[in-house]
Amino acid sequence: MRPLSPGEPAHVGRYRLLASLGAGGMGRVLLAVAPDGRLAAVKQIHPGFAHDKDFRHRFAREVEASRLVSGAYTAAVMDADPTAHAPWLASVYVAGPSLREAVDAAGPLPPVSLRYLAAGLASALADIHRAGLVHRDLKPSNVLLTADGPRVIDFGIARAVEGDSELTRSGSVIGSPGFMSPEQAEGGPLTPASDVFSLGALLVMAATGQSPFAGTSAPQTLYNVVHTEPDLTAVPAEVRALVEPCLAKDPADRPTPAQLLDRLGPVAPSAQPWPSPVHELIRAQEAEARAALVEPSARRRSPVLAVLAAVVLVVGGVLAGTLLDVTKSSPGTAVPVAQGAPSPTSTGPPAPLSAAGLRSVDPCRVLGGDLTPKIDVHFFSCTYEAPDGRWLDLQLGDRVPTEAVVTDEIARLPASVGPAGGEGRCTAIALIPGQETHGISVTTSPGVGDTIDPDPCGTARATLTEAIGALREGGAGWQDARGTLATVDPCALTDDAELGDLFGVVVGTEPDGLHECRWDVGGTVEVTLERAVSPGRGGQDESPVELGERTVYQQEFPDAGSPACGVSWAHVRVEEGFTEVVRVLYRATASGADVADVCGQTRRLAERIMPRLPQP
Numbered sequence: 001m002r003p004l005s006p007g008e009p010a011h012v013g014r015y016r017l018l019a020s021l022g023a024g025g026m027g028r029v030l031l032a033v034a035p036d037g038r039l040a041a042v043k044q045i046h047p048g049f050a051h052d053k054d055f056r057h058r059f060a061r062e063v064e065a066s067r068l069v070s071g072a073y074t075a076a077v078m079d080a081d082p083t084a085h086a087p088w089l090a091s092v093y094v095a096g097p098s099l100r101e102a103v104d105a106a107g108p109l110p111p112v113s114l115r116y117l118a119a120g121l122a123s124a125l126a127d128i129h130r131a132g133l134v135h136r137d138l139k140p141s142n143v144l145l146t147a148d149g150p151r152v153i154d155f156g157i158a159r160a161v162e163g164d165s166e167l168t169r170s171g172s173v174i175g176s177p178g179f180m181s182p183e184q185a186e187g188g189p190l191t192p193a194s195d196v197f198s199l200g201a202l203l204v205m206a207a208t209g210q211s212p213f214a215g216t217s218a219p220q221t222l223y224n225v226v227h228t229e230p231d232l233t234a235v236p237a238e239v240r241a242l243v244e245p246c247l248a249k250d251p252a253d254r255p256t257p258a259q260l261l262d263r264l265g266p267v268a269p270s271a272q273p274w275p276s277p278v279h280e281l282i283r284a285q286e287a288e289a290r291a292a293l294v295e296p297s298a299r300r301r302s303p304v305l306a307v308l309a310a311v312v313l314v315v316g317g318v319l320a321g322t323l324l325d326v327t328k329s330s331p332g333t334a335v336p337v338a339q340g341a342p343s344p345t346s347t348g349p350p351a352p353l354s355a356a357g358l359r360s361v362d363p364c365r366v367l368g369g370d371l372t373p374k375i376d377v378h379f380f381s382c383t384y385e386a387p388d389g390r391w392l393d394l395q396l397g398d399r400v401p402t403e404a405v406v407t408d409e410i411a412r413l414p415a416s417v418g419p420a421g422g423e424g425r426c427t428a429i430a431l432i433p434g435q436e437t438h439g440i441s442v443t444t445s446p447g448v449g450d451t452i453d454p455d456p457c458g459t460a461r462a463t464l465t466e467a468i469g470a471l472r473e474g475g476a477g478w479q480d481a482r483g484t485l486a487t488v489d490p491c492a493l494t495d496d497a498e499l500g501d502l503f504g505v506v507v508g509t510e511p512d513g514l515h516e517c518r519w520d521v522g523g524t525v526e527v528t529l530e531r532a533v534s535p536g537r538g539g540q541d542e543s544p545v546e547l548g549e550r551t552v553y554q555q556e557f558p559d560a561g562s563p564a565c566g567v568s569w570a571h572v573r574v575e576e577g578f579t580e581v582v583r584v585l586y587r588a589t590a591s592g593a594d595v596a597d598v599c600g601q602t603r604r605l606a607e608r609i610m611p612r613l614p615q616p
Contacts, residue, residue, distance in 0.1 A: 001031065001288045009401055012042050012088050013081050014516075014530075018292040027086070031093060031292055035516055035528040036566045037557065037585040039093035039289055040078055043154070044086050056082050056447070063089055067533050068131035073124035075144070075153045079532065083375055083383045083393055085425045085445055094151045095285040097278065099206060100140035106277040109206045111236045116273040117143075117206055118242060119264050120150035121199050126257040128152070129192040136190060138198035139176040140205055145274055147282050177221040178211030182249050185222045193251035196260070200246025208234045212247070293562075352471050353413075353433055358396040358440070359487050359514050365476040366394060366467050378531060379486040380514050390424075391447035392463050397514035398441045400429060410461060411468035417457050420445070426456035428464040438513060442467060483572050483616035485529040485580045491517035493527055493609045502601050503586065523562070523588040527609065532581045535568040542568075547607055554603070558595040563588055565599035567606045572616045584609065 002020045010017060015032035022029050027046040034040050045059070060082035066089075067077050080089040097105065099117075109117065121143065128135055135142075137154065144151045177185070181197035184190055204212040212230030215221040230247055232240050242263060248254050255263070272279055350356035363382035364373035371392065375383035381395040400406070404416040413430040420427040420443050429441035442464040444456040453459050470476060481487055496506040503521040510518045515529040535553040536542055542553040550569055557564040564587035570579040586602040 001285070001292065004030075011399060012044060013079065013084070013090075014513075015040055015042050015079070015090055017042070019288075031289060032090065033293060034078060034090070035512075035526065035530070035585075036555070036568060036583040037526065037564050037587055038078070038555065038566065039293065040090040041075070041093045041153075042088055042090045044088040046086065056087060059087050065131065065133055069128050069133065073120040073149060073151055074127055075151050077533075081377075083391060083445075085420045085443065091153065093289065094144045094146055094153065095282060095289055096144045096146040096151070097281040097285070098141045099143040099145060099150070099202065101281065102145050102274065102278045103140070103206060103209055105281060106275040108209050110275065111238060112270075113274050114203060114207055114236065114239045115264060115267050116270070117145075117150055118199075118203055118239070119261065119267045121152065121202065122257040122260040122264070124150070124152040125192070125195050125199060126261070128195070129257065134190050134192055135195050135198075136184070137176060138195055138202060139179045140202065143202065145278055145282070147279065149273060177218045177225070178214055179205075180222070180225055181251070182226045183251060185225045191251055192256070193254045196246050196254045196257065197248075197251075199257075199260075200243045203239060203243050203246075204230065204232065204235055207236060207239055351433075352474060353440070353468070355397060355432065355435055355438075355511065355514055356489060358432070358471070359489065360478070360481075361396060361471060361476050362478045362486075363394050363396055365479075366470050367392070367463065368470075379529070385447060386451075389447045389451045390453055390459075391445045392459070393441075393443040393445070394463075394467055395441045395443075397432065397438050398429060399513060400431065400437055400439050404429060406431065411465050413468065415439075415464075417461055419457070424452035424456050426453075426460045428457065428460035430464060430468060435511070438511075440464065440468060440471070483614050485515070485571055485582065485613065488515075488529055488614065489517075490515055490527040490529050493517075493612050494605065498608065499525060499605075502605055523586065525605070526583075526585040528581075528583040528585075530581055530583070531574055532579070534570050534573075534579045535581060545603070547603055548610065550610065552603070552606060554599060556595050556599060557587075563593050563595040563598045565595060565602040567599075567602050569606075571613060582606075582609070582613065 004017055004020060008017065012030065012032065014035050017030050017032050019031040020028065021031050021041060027044050030042045030044060032040045032042045060080075063077065063080040063082060069076065075091045075094045078090045078092060081087065103109065121138075125135070125138075135152070138152065142152065142154045144153055179198045179201045181190070181194040184194050201211055201213065211221070212232065213221055213224040213228070215224050226249075232243060235243060242260065245253065245255050246260070274282075350360070352358075358380075363380065364376045364384075366382070367384055370387050371384040373382050374385045374391070380397050381393060384392045384394065386392065400416070404418070406414050406416045408415040408417050410417075410428060410430045413433070414436070415428060415430040417426065417428045419425060424446045425444060427441055427443040429439040431439045442460045444453055444460045444463070446452055478484060478486055491509060491511055496509075499506050499519055499521055503523065503525060505521065507520040507522070510520070512518055517527050519525040536544060536551075542555055544551050545554045545567075546552075547567075547569075552567050552569040555566040555568075557566075564585065566583060566585045568581055568583040571582055572580040574580060584602055584606045586598055586605070588598050
């Protein structure tokens with residue numbers, strides 16, 4: 001884990017970057033924190049790969065297929081953006097060394113650890129195959145050893161088995177030679193049995209330190225995979241009996257993951273499933289992640305914002321009581337006046353370029369002409385496609401990058417225009433009046449057709465000018481806003497008095513975009529409204545809890561220094577497995593705070609927020 005380079009963007013999508021975890025030929029991996037406080041591993045693909053005319057469509061399909069995978073031995077996919085100039089995928093962060101690193105540090109694993117590894121890998125493959133996927137690249141660096149078992153990661157080149165897309169089509173060899181199946185080495189069609197062969201090769205590597213088919217070159221290794229029988233004499237007998245059928249050349253002769261689990265039988269739980277050096281590596285990575293996560297809210301704010309916050313505290317102390325009393329209908333049910341929203345006495349609509357005005361807009365109805373809306377995953381953005389295949393991504397309430405130089409003007413607003421990381425890519429962003437840390441932006445890119453715009457910044461500027469004009473004119477509202485979270489100001493779902501009662505004195509309030517709000521209460525309280533995978537499908541660390549008449553999903557982060565708890569629930573279903581989601585996160589900083597108490601406070605705030613949401 002390394003610090004981020006100076007000038008590095010603070011965010012990838014809605015994920016705040018903390019550190020660099022590594023890099024490879026496909027791109028890099030970053031440690032980040034999600035809006036709900038979860039740590040995430042963000043895999044950012046090198047922009048060069050996005051020039052492939054089929055890459056973005058393929059990447060998007062694979063991400064959606066991977067979202068179906070969840071289980072105790074996989075790192076669940078949390079989010080992704082195939083439309084970014086450098087496409088990215090966020091998965092649950094897993095602290096632990098790779099199998100390769102573990103064997104290098106501790107030597108070949110003992111039989112008891114090999115049983116844990118085999119059981120975990122077989123369970124992971126069962127979950128992956130149940131979702132209709134073939135992993136295709138099961139290798140030592142894609143298996144992480146955690147304190148409670150292995151995790152299979154990186155479904156970046158997984159392929160959906162079913163459907164007309166032929167994503168497992170023959171003729172392409174993707175994977176790592178020493179751990180490929182014979183059919184994969186020959187470029188043939190793949191089935192789940194291919195992953196079982198890779199599992200067998202991984203177990204041999206864990207038991208001996210090297211692939212059973214290792215050669216002096218990649219072609220020699222591939223030849224060995226297809227034509228030679230592995231030497232398993234160094235593999236412990238009980239593991240050898242499990243491995244041999246997995247390494248059968250004929251896929252039909254290999255066991256299924258379920259059959260492997262039956263052959264293994266019960267694996268007794270252990271507080272230390274791996275050799276001591278491996279657990280030392282795990283603890284070191286956990287400590288590094290905690291250290292990277294500790295970032296006081298004061299350091300997140302710019303000096304200007306800090307001064308403004310101090311002024312607001314002085315002035316707001318005089319006004320808050322009056323304003324909050326006006327909006328209360330009964331104790332405990334206050335819906336306060338939110339920043340950017342009209343006051344209770346306002347009779348007209350909000351200003352079109354205010355935060356409240358932008359929340360009332362469907363971004364896929366702003367631009368017209370020959371542009372076609374293609375991707376509308378988020379409330380605040382829409383990706384349009386031009387007739388020649390170029391993409392134009394419109395974002396409302398986008399955070400202004402720290403590196404942006406605001407010396408321009410677009411549609412009478414302060415603006416910044418500059419390259420967006422590659423040929424044919426440019427971003428134009430205009431600052432929102434009254435909330436200059438956020439803006440309205442248009443990013444141009446070649447799209448899946450790899451069509452290079454000769455003047456991308458000119459196109460971005462012209463398109464943003466058109467968008468701002470359309471926003472000022474109105475008429476791009478949500479066609480059916482009943483029950484949606486899209487129009488809700490998260491900062492207006494609670495107030496300082498209520499937060500003070502639950503958590504302590506509110507020091508400051510900071511909107512982040514249109515649908516996230518953060519309060520500094522010594523610790524941090526965050527409320528996020530978004531479209532996302534339905535809670536309960538995002539990973540094994542979510543526990544269902546009954547809260548009133550709803551089932552919410554609770555996540556505990558029992559850090560001794562800053563325990564945190566997140567509560568999320570589905571509000572309105574958008575499509576299968578995809579919903580409008582409310583997330584409430586509280587991260588305490590009080591020394592000795594208990595995570596159970598922190599979760600109790602978080603649930604109480606969630607319970608108070610629920611009746612204030614629009615009813616579906």
